[in-house]
Amino acid sequence: MRDSRMGNRRAFLRTAGVAALGAVGAVSLAACGDESDSAATNEDDNLGFAGTVLGYPLARPSAAFVDTSGAPFNVATETAGKLTLMLFGYTSCPDVCPVHLNVLAGTLEDLHGREARTKVIFVGVDTKRDTPEAMRTYLDQRSPDFIGLTAAPDVIDEALKQLMLPSVIIGEPRADGSYVVEHPSQILAFTPDDLCHIVYPFGVRENEWRTDLPRLLDYDWPDTTR
Template structure:
């Protein structure tokens, strides 16, 4: 009899466990956004001088968006090189991922300067620039505080990476200091978040 009870308990436990299987979001180790926001709509200029519509160009892909500047020796190179290193180790994920760097220092971040800067990390990274007004609009659309570019105090900018899954939603962000192990865990999860599971 006790053995039979144990079997019933085990069956119920297994059923409960299967029902409570973590959602894709539950498997993420980055900073999960409680109320995911949709991908912003903005158009800037890429490093070949063409207009780049962020929402359209990244549709159906995992998009990692970062607002930085090329003369930044501390935060920006670490964030970009962390992503580059992880994508090098995960070519299948990289094939479905677009990394988009927006150079917020409109004084210095020309398309040529941004291209040379990004090529140090990964030549596939997309670099964008624009006028001060265009850049501010893009940052506001993405929900980050617009960068402050000052001749005396330098550049103050949002230091986190925003991840938009293929479903077009921002489920998670990666603040500065995020480890490669976190990205290694999360990016394969994010590329599968196509929105099909909600339909």
């Protein structure tokens, strides 16, 4: 990490938020004998996107999620070919989740055409409180088009592992019954090639999404899957 960036809180969060994924990507590149010695955390290597480009793309999860109507929802098949933004949070989340969801809702309201049909998937990780009904009520505050998914804790854990995201931690209940929920703050972007090449940290603005979504639809990603 460069010192000059440390002073910029946003840039720091942006870089740090995906450091783990970036490191994995860099290792993969090295293993493939790629000439590039660049770390995926270097902002200059992010192709002008506001997120962090992964050295090695991730597949859409096929975990056994359930949608807000209670029906099974396989992300890999249900959203195949569609630009999809996926994040993990909880309905009582006061800071990170509402900011993400409002920024995305505001962005999509201002867009037209294909990019306006970007799918947004919010996975509720607080399985006690994030029931399908609670998820629907919560997401409808911003958009009836947002897809809400839940699953048993072990299914969510497995999906997070596959997506190389940090695990969820649910704290012990306090005297008043409240408890801490720790969750990944990143947003994964799955592009029409059904891969996630880029991860967005917390703090991305509407104008950055408005610039990035049309590019994500058409970007010709180098084939790193061979």
